[in-house]
Amino acid sequence: MGLSSLGAYQMAQRLGLAEIQATGLHRLDLYAASLEREIGKYAFLPGTLELQAEVLDLLAHPAGQKPPNKVNAYLEQLNDRAGTLAIYVINPQGLVLATSNWRRADSYLGENLSFRPYFRDAVAQGSGRFFGIGTTRGEPGYYLASTLVDARGTQGIAVIKVSLDQLEQSWTTVEAPVLVSDENGVVILGSVPDWKFTTLRTLDEATAKAFDQTQQYNRRALKPLGLRELRELDHGARLVSIAKERPEMVSVYPVAGRFLAQSRALPGTPWTLTVLSHLEQVDEIAQSHALIALIGAALLFVLGLMLNERRRHLKDRLAAREALQAAHDELERKVEQRTADLWASNHRLQAEVTERTRTEANLRAAQDELVQAGKLAAIGQLSTGIAHELNQPLTALRTLSGNSLRFLERGDLATTRTNLERMAQLADRMGRITGQLRSFAHKSPVASRPVPLDQAVANALAVLEGRIAESQAVIQCPASSPCPVALCDGNRLEQVLINLIGNALDAVHAPERPRIDIRCSQQADRVQVQVRDHGPGLAEAVRAHLFEPFFTTKEAGVGLGLGLALSAGIVREFQGSLSGANHPEGGAVFTLELPRAPDEPSDTMSPPHD
Incomplete structure (x- = not known):
């Protein structure tokens, strides 16, 4: 459907553009003929002035010696009959000697x-x-200049100024806009x-300065179209667009949007005639054809779907009838087979339930044993450290007791004391x-009571005093x-703290100056x-995997991976x-968080065990 609509749109646009292009060429011929006819009416006038002896006689005498009133009256009468704007005569130096508007205050006389470019072209080319x-009245017009020649040579230049307003007025009723641009790209008629x-193009700085010198446009601001x-x-032909930069005037045709531009150079002038054919009607026709193609393709598509659906429906009915009969036969066979399998499955299910119950009981027993083994391993580690700590005091006791006997025999009572x-x-x-070890090994009942955190930390550090001294x-x-x-329970809290501090000691064994930071704080209802x-x-x-049982990063034989799992379970209790x-x-x-005890003072927490 999309391809059909796009193809119809493009085809309609191509046909519409071709038709508009042919119409535009015909309009170009008409507009060019009308413009040439309008200018051609006055092309002969400058040359007729050299037939007047009074005009040549005026140019032959120095200015001021022969009164020009007779020539001025003749030019005034000729201007009225020809319907031109002005007719005037210029001497070879560019001075206006006679003019048709000699009676007016803004006369060209003198x-x-x-x-002016037309004067220079006439002197150079005839x-x-x-x-x-115009520099005097600011009135736009078309200037036709021709040299006045007699037997003595060029005596002066005759100039006819023609208005093209009537032609422009006739163009306002045509079907498509038309404009005439000069050699500078400035629209002079439209x-x-x-x-x-x-302007049809941007003017550069050099061209703008030239306009100021020639005063061709009388210093009028030339804005881009x-x-x-x-x-x-x-x-x-060209596709162009004209932006709507100002409020559109009332016109029989659009003056903004997309246009088909067709141009032609006007013979005998540096002008270019351009006809702009608006593409609004072409776009509307192309869109209509695209919509019709889309609707037609959609109807064909829907018809194809209906026919295909009907074919599938008939095929499905036949297939369903065959499948229903096959399913009926298969169902009877499966009912018999399932009935036999059901009795066998029931016996297997009972056996599996019994086996699963036995397996779960074995797993719970194994887990309890592993937890107990973890506790014993922790106690073993503590016992090893404590045994090392007790060995030194026992050695010192033996040495001091022997020394005391010798000092007592000598009568040195002060040293003995x-x-x-x-x-x-x-x-x-x-x-x-030994008291700390006994307290740690003691399994206290799960009973919560107020426990000062500073005292619990101090008791845990006392248990680990040997490991702390050994690791420095x-x-x-x-x-x-x-x-x-x-x-919480004080003994279990100390077990958790001993595990956390012990893990921290294992983590800082490598640095030269290992350090562990312990900080206690409280919030609204938590410590x-x-x-x-x-x-x-x-x-x-x-x-x-930090709190999973049997997960450890320590070497084999050093730990079972139960410390954090047991500590997390204690805290959750x-x-x-x-x-x-x-x-x-x-x-x-x-980070260990526990509920905060009420604010009543309590001395229930025992001091470090002696």
């Missing part, structure tokens, strides 16, 4: 017109033709009054270490004022603990959350 605007003294060429056609005090301090330290890590934990208080290490951070693939991300300044940061 003016020097040697600068005749001259020129269209311009069927549209607004087009007169506009706004004619733009779209493309070339055959036989010199000092050794005993140091032994007591070492015993207190060992008690705190710097722990930055500024005190919070007021101290945030969480609503928060952030544990940040200054290690390499978390890879994108690691972040997606208290309506909290645990998340991990990369800090903008580097390293990983784990």
Whole structure:
């Protein structure tokens, strides 16, 4: 349908353009003949003046010696009978000696017109033709100049100024606009009054200065017509457009839009006659043909669809009848087969349900064992560190006890007392270490109570004191004022903090000066603990599996990958959350959020275990 419409549109446009082009050529012939006829009526007048002896006698005598009134009266009478604008005689120096308008105040008499192009052409070639605007009255006209010659040679120049307004007036009733442009591209005649003294092309600076010297257009502002060429056609025709830059005057034809322009040079003049045929009617006819082609193609398409649909409908009915019979036969066979298969499937389903129940029970048992193994592994790691810590105080106790016996035998009671005090301090330290291990291993009931975060962090750091000293890590934990208080179980919170701080210690083992930042804060109804290490951070693939059981980035045998999974489960029991991300300044940061406890003071949190 689209191709049919486009083809019809283009074909109608080509035929319409060809018809308009033929009509335009005929109009060109008519307009050119009328213009040549109008100018030809006056072409003989300048030459007739040399037949008058009074005119030649006036030119032969110096100015002022012979009164020109008789010649002026003759030129005045000739101008009235010929219907011209003015007739005047110029001497070879360009001075007007006699004129038909000698009685008027703005008479040409005595003016020097040697600068006018028609005067220079007549002196050089014997005749001259020129269209311009008069410098005295500002009246546009066509000038015909011819030399006046006798036996003595050229005596002067006769000039006839003709008005073409009557021709322009007759053009306003034609069917298509027409214009005449001079050698400068300036419209000097036209069927549209607004087009007169506009330019068909942009004037350069040199041409504008030349106009000021010759005063051809009497310094009138020459504005562009706004004619733009779209493309070339055959036989010199062109597609052009004229912009609507001013309100359109009342006219029998459009004066803006797209036109077919056809031009012809006028013989004997540097002028160009151009006929503009508007394309509105061609476009409307082309659109009508395109619409008719579109509707016809649509009707054929719909008819084809109906015939094809009818054929498919008959074919489908026959196929459906055959398929219905085949389906009936197949259905009876399948009913018998399905009935037999149903009993067998029922027995298999019962067996699968039983097997799945057994498998789920085994999986739950295995998961419980793995969680317990993770707890034992964590306790084992803590026990290894604590055993290392206890070994040093025991060695010191043995050494101090032996020294104390020797100092006691010598009677040095002061040194003995000092050794005993140091032994007591070492015993207190060992008690705190074993107390933390016992507290961590103790499975407290799931009961929430107010827990100061600063005290829970201090207890966790006390458990990990040996690992912190061994790694030489710097722990930055500024005190919070007021101290945030969480609503949870204190022992389980310490288990989570020990796991997070332990992971941070593993992440910062490589730097020369490892550092861990711990910050506690509170909001409206939540408290928060952030544990940040200054290690390499978390890879994108690691972040997606942080809290999955058995996922670990540590070496084989170092961890089971259950620490974060267990910690996240503990936090969820208290309506909290645990998340991990990369800090903008580097390293990983784990954020622990818990419900905030009421503001009542509470001393229920036990101090570090001794």
